[in-house]
Each structure stands twice: as C-alpha cells, then as structure tokens.
Amino acid sequence: MQQFLIIAAAHFLALMSPGPDFFLVARASLAAGWRVASGACLGIAVANGVFIVAAFTGVSVLQPGSAPFITLQLVGCLYLLYLGVLFIRHAGSSLLQAPGEAPPGGRTSWLQAAGMGFLSGLLNPKNALFYVSLASMLGAQSSAAWKTFYGIWMFTVVLGWDLLVALAIGNGRLLRRFQRALPLLERLSGLVLIALALGMAGLLAS
Numbered sequence: 001m002q003q004f005l006i007i008a009a010a011h012f013l014a015l016m017s018p019g020p021d022f023f024l025v026a027r028a029s030l031a032a033g034w035r036v037a038s039g040a041c042l043g044i045a046v047a048n049g050v051f052i053v054a055a056f057t058g059v060s061v062l063q064p065g066s067a068p069f070i071t072l073q074l075v076g077c078l079y080l081l082y083l084g085v086l087f088i089r090h091a092g093s094s095l096l097q098a099p100g101e102a103p104p105g106g107r108t109s110w111l112q113a114a115g116m117g118f119l120s121g122l123l124n125p126k127n128a129l130f131y132v133s134l135a136s137m138l139g140a141q142s143s144a145a146w147k148t149f150y151g152i153w154m155f156t157v158v159l160g161w162d163l164l165v166a167l168a169i170g171n172g173r174l175l176r177r178f179q180r181a182l183p184l185l186e187r188l189s190g191l192v193l194i195a196l197a198l199g200m201a202g203l204l205a206s
Contacts, residue, residue, distance in 0.1 A: 008153065020193055023083075024040055025037055028108065029165070037169075038166055044159075052155065055135040056135050081198075084189075
C-alpha cells in the first residue's frame with residue numbers, strides 16, 4: 001500500500017504540472033467547448049497508455065540515450081514548435097488545424113481533437129522518461145497483476161484529470177468570460193510551447 005501511495009502521488013503531481021498536453025486541452029476547451037476537448041483528453045490518455053505498456057514490459061526503445069528515444073525527442077521538439085506556431089497563428093479563432101484537417105473556416109471535430117491529443121502525448125518525451133522512472137520504482141519483483149493494476153490506474157487518472165480540466169475550462173460561463181481574453185491566452189500558450197521546444201532542443205544539443 002505504501003508503494004502504491006508513493007507512485008500514485010508522484011504520478012498525480014506530474015499530471016498537475018502544466019505541459020503541452022495541458023495547453024492542448026485548455027486551448028481545445030476554450031475554442032470548441034469541453035465535448036470536443038474530451039477527444040483530446042482520450043487521445044492523450046491512449047498515448048500515455050502506450051508509454052505505460054512499453055515501460056512496464058521493458059521495451060528498449062524507451063531507454064534514454066538510445067537512437068529511437070533521441071529520435072522521439074527530436075520529433076517531439078518539432079511537434080511542440082508546430083503546436084506553438086499553430087496556437088499563435090489561429091489566436092482568436094475557433095479553428096485549431098493539424099495536418100489533414102479541414103481548411104480554414106471549418107471547426108475542429110472530436111476525432112481531430114483526439115488525433116492531436118494522441119500525437120501530443122506520444123511526442124512528449126517527458127512522458128516516456130516519467131513512466132520509465134515509475135517502472136524502475138516498481139522493480140522486477142512486481143507481479144504482472146500489480147503492473148496491470150498500476151497501468152489501468154494511471155490511464156484512468158490521466159483521462160479523468162484531463163476531462164476535469166476540459167470541463168472546468170470549457171463551461172459556457174467561462175467561455176463567455178474569456179472570449180475577449182482568448183487570443184492573448186492562445187498566444188501565451190503558443191509562446192510557452194515554443195519555449196519548451198527550444199529548451200528541449202538545447203538539452204539535446206548539449
């Protein structure tokens with residue numbers, strides 16, 4: 001029980017720290033409401049599930065310093081830059097496009113938001129490092145049943161937290177209140193994502 005409390009607390013504290021996934025859910029909620037943003041929440045949770053399964057089964061691609069992991073980090077940097085530019089470019093509109101989405105004038109669908117959420121979660125190298133760290137805390141002595149329990153718990157917490165964020169930000173009253181401030185919030189979110197990408201790129205280069 002003590003081990004569960006430690007891992008659950010570490011996982012939840014990591015979720016509470018704002019990152020690319022948080023900004024994507026917040027942007028989708030403010031621009032299109034919580035129902036569309038729930039697609040991004042599910043996509044993020046599924047991407048976390050991929051990392052959880054890979055970390056708990058010992059997949060070598062997640063090992064820091066490996067060529068596939070470095071490639072993932074580089075692609076993640078590019079995706080963060082893309083999202084940052086996207087947020088700034090479409091600040092003040094209800095459109096958040098990704099490759100293959102509808103042209104300007106359309107509206108982000110639930111499936112499109114889910115795809116963007118999955119990419120955001122999958123291309124965030126911090127997720128890989130975090131779950132590898134948690135897997136090492138569990139150790140090889142943990143049974144498959146316990147690892148399955150932890151995996152289901154973490155997936156559920158990720159999905160529940162992101163849905164809570166989407167509901168809190170995307171309710172009608174808050175949308176009306178933040179309508180004028182939305183362009184500024186989007187630009188600030190875009191700048192934060194670009195800063196995260198540049199910071200990560202600097203760490204990779206050093």
